[in-house]
Amino acid sequence: MSGLGATLTVLWLAFALGCVFGAVAGRTRFCTMGAIADIAATGDWRRMRMWLLAIAVAILGSSALHAAGQIDLGKSIYRASPFFGLSYLVGGLCFGFGMVLASGCGARTLVRIGGGSVKSFVVFIVLAVVAYMTLRGVLGVFRVTVLEPVALRPVGGQDLPALLGRCGVSPTVALAVCALSLGGGLLVFALLRGDRLSLDELFGGATVGLLVVAGWYVSGHLGYLAEDPETLQEAFVATNSGRMESLSFVAPQAYTLELLMLWSDSSRRVSFAIASGLGVVVGSLCQALVAGRFRWEGFRDLDDTVNHLVGAALMGFGGVVAMGCTIGQGISGVSTLACGSIITFFSIVGGALLALRYQYRKMPVAP
Numbered sequence: 131m132s133g134l135g136a137t138l139t140v141l142w143l144a145f146a147l148g149c150v151f152g153a154v155a156g157r158t159r160f161c162t163m164g165a166i167a168d169i170a171a172t173g174d175w176r177r178m179r180m181w182l183l184a185i186a187v188a189i190l191g192s193s194a195l196h197a198a199g200q201i202d203l204g205k206s207i208y209r210a211s212p213f214f215g216l217s218y219l220v221g222g223l224c225f226g227f228g229m230v231l232a233s234g235c236g237a238r239t240l241v242r243i244g245g246g247s248v249k250s251f252v253v254f255i256v257l258a259v260v261a262y263m264t265l266r267g268v269l270g271v272f273r274v275t276v277l278e279p280v281a282l283r284p285v286g287g288q289d290l291p292a293l294l295g296r297c298g299v300s301p302t303v304a305l306a307v308c309a310l311s312l313g314g315g316l317l318v319f320a321l322l323r324g325d326r327l328s329l330d331e332l333f334g335g336a337t338v339g340l341l342v343v344a345g346w347y348v349s350g351h352l353g354y355l356a357e358d359p360e361t362l363q364e365a366f367v368a369t370n371s372g373r374m375e376s377l378s379f380v381a382p383q384a385y386t387l388e389l390l391m392l393w394s395d396s397s398r399r400v401s402f403a404i405a406s407g408l409g410v411v412v413g414s415l416c417q418a419l420v421a422g423r424f425r426w427e428g429f430r431d432l433d434d435t436v437n438h439l440v441g442a443a444l445m446g447f448g449g450v451v452a453m454g455c456t457i458g459q460g461i462s463g464v465s466t467l468a469c470g471s472i473i474t475f476f477s478i479v480g481g482a483l484l485a486l487r488y489q490y491r492k493m494p495v496a497p
Contacts, residue, residue, distance in 0.1 A: 140353040140368045144402040147341050147348070148409020151377065153417040154341075155241045155410075158334030160184075162456035163229045163238065166482040179327060180335040181460070183320035187339025188465035189313030192346050193305055201350035204287060207371050207453065208468040213288040214453070216280035217273070218470050221452025222459075222477020223484070225380075228444025230485035231437045232257075235456040236379035236445060240407055244414025247427040249434075253442040254383060260446030261384035273451055290467040308467050342462050345376030349402050370401045376465070378458025380449025382407045452477065 154160065158180070165177035196203045203209055229235040232253050234242060239257065242250035263269045286292040290312070291304035299307070320335065321327070327335070349369055358365035369375045370385050382403030392398045418424040429435040449455045452474045454463050460478060463471030 136353055136355065137367045140348055140402055141400055141405045143348045143352070144345070144368075144405040145409040145412075147344055147377070148406035148411075149413035149416070150409075151237070151338065151341050151406070152241055152244055152410035152413025152415075154334055154337045154413075155237065156245060156414045156417040156423070157421070158330045160334045160338060161234055161238050162460065162478075163234050163482060166226075166479060167230070167486060170483060170486045175324060176327060176331055179320040179323065180331045181456075182316045183327070183332070183335030184338040184342070185461050185464050186313045186316035186320060187336050188342040188461050189309055189316070189467065191340060191343030192465040193309035193313065193467070195343065195347060195351075197302065197305060201346050201374065203289070203346075203466045205350070205366070205374050206346075206466050206468075207373050207375070208459070208463040208466045208471050209287050209289045209292075210373065211288070211453065211470065213282040213284060213470055214278055214280070215282065215470075215473070217277045217451050217453070218473040219477050220277060221448040221450070222474040223481035224444045224448030225452055225455060226448075226478035226481020226483075227485040227488075228441040228446075228448060228481075229456070229478075230482050230489065231441025232445060233438065233441075236383060236449060237377075237410065237455065237457045239442075240379060240383075240410040241414040242427075244411045244416075245418040245427075246424045249427060249429050249438055252429075253438050253445075255387070256439055256442035257380065257446040257449075258383040258387035260443045261380055261450050262388060262446075264447050264450035265381060265384055269447060277451060288469045290469060293469070305467075312467065338457075338461065339465075342376050342457075342465055345402075345406070345462065346374060346465070349376065350374030353402070368400070368402050368405075370403055375402050376462040377406055378403060378454050378462055379407060379410070380445065380455045380458060384446070384450075448481075 160180060161177065162181050165181050168174040168177050192203060195201045236257060239250045239253050243254060264273055286295065290308040291301060294304040294308060295301055349366055353367045355365045355367060366372065366374045385401060386404045386407055389398050389404060452459060454474065456478055459471045459474040464475055
């Protein structure tokens with residue numbers, strides 16, 4: 131496939147994946163912030179188990195593609211990067227705290243925009259601006275000079291199979307052991323713990339996991355060029371990172387805003403991440419219209435406005451620093467079995483729990 135043909139294929143398929151994600155998330159109420167809030171408020175684990183089901187499916191599917199030689203997870207940003215321990219902790223905590231204040235993560239923000247939420251559109255703008263500042267602006271200087279120097283550079287990679295391989299286990303066996311242990315364990319927990327998941331919850335979790343797997347295949351296989359005609363080097367077309375990518379929704383919002391502001395600059399082009407994010411909004415909009423759930427929604431009062439603005443800023447900063455969000459690191463990253471993604475997952479959950487505790491303390495006490 132030619133470079134142009136591969137690019138168009140990747141972009142259209144990324145848009146389609148986003149559409150399916152938006153429609154499914156809107157229908158099934160797939161929301162990671164909501165999952166954590168349900169546990170904290172009522173002890174209801176169903177939406178959390180839906181998230182864990184998505185992670186399990188993503189791990190097993192991505193590892194199967196890697197084992198079959200269809201993709202190389204080692205060429206994703208999650209495995210290839212050094213272990214930025216402090217960045218994962220700080221970024222994850224900030225993102226988790228922010229998503230509670232903003233009523234949802236980056237992915238949920240796009241879904242709610244499709245459903246008619248004006249305040250989620252404001253969250254999108256603030257998140258994108260702060261994320262861009264963290265990528266290339268003043269906050270980026272802080273990220274590069276303060277957080278990222280605290281890093282480990284393990285030989286062979288920071289993923290679980292690489293760590294197991296240092297004990298003398300072959301790469302194939304190490305991948306199988308780690309994928310089956312973590313992915314299989316999460317699958318059993320999601321399906322067998324407590325009350326059975328409803329069909330919608332099973333469908334939502336399994337579909338989101340499969341979409342992440344499909345994202346790896348689209349960018350890592352269909353979009354892979356062994357020799358780019360322009361650079362004569364290996365390349366993954368239509369990705370912002372230059373590596374294979376799957377679903378993620380923080381830095382892509384910054385790239386979307388950049389593209390809209392610099393549209394006349396021919397060097398700025400639609401990427402896998404931008405196309406998938408746009409697809410989420412379109413898919414959510416279609417689902418909301420078909421289900422009769424489209425409703426215009428604005429800010430309730432000043433406190434609601436401030437919470438959402440602060441939450442959006444924290445998500446923009448934290449999502450870039452941690453190299454992903456609840457979908458980008460929490461599912462796509464964890465599916466590569468990268469240790470940094472696992473640390474970020476727990477940091478996001480911890481940040482969300484802190485924010486929920488903060489909100490509960492602010493609630494007025496009944497006389």
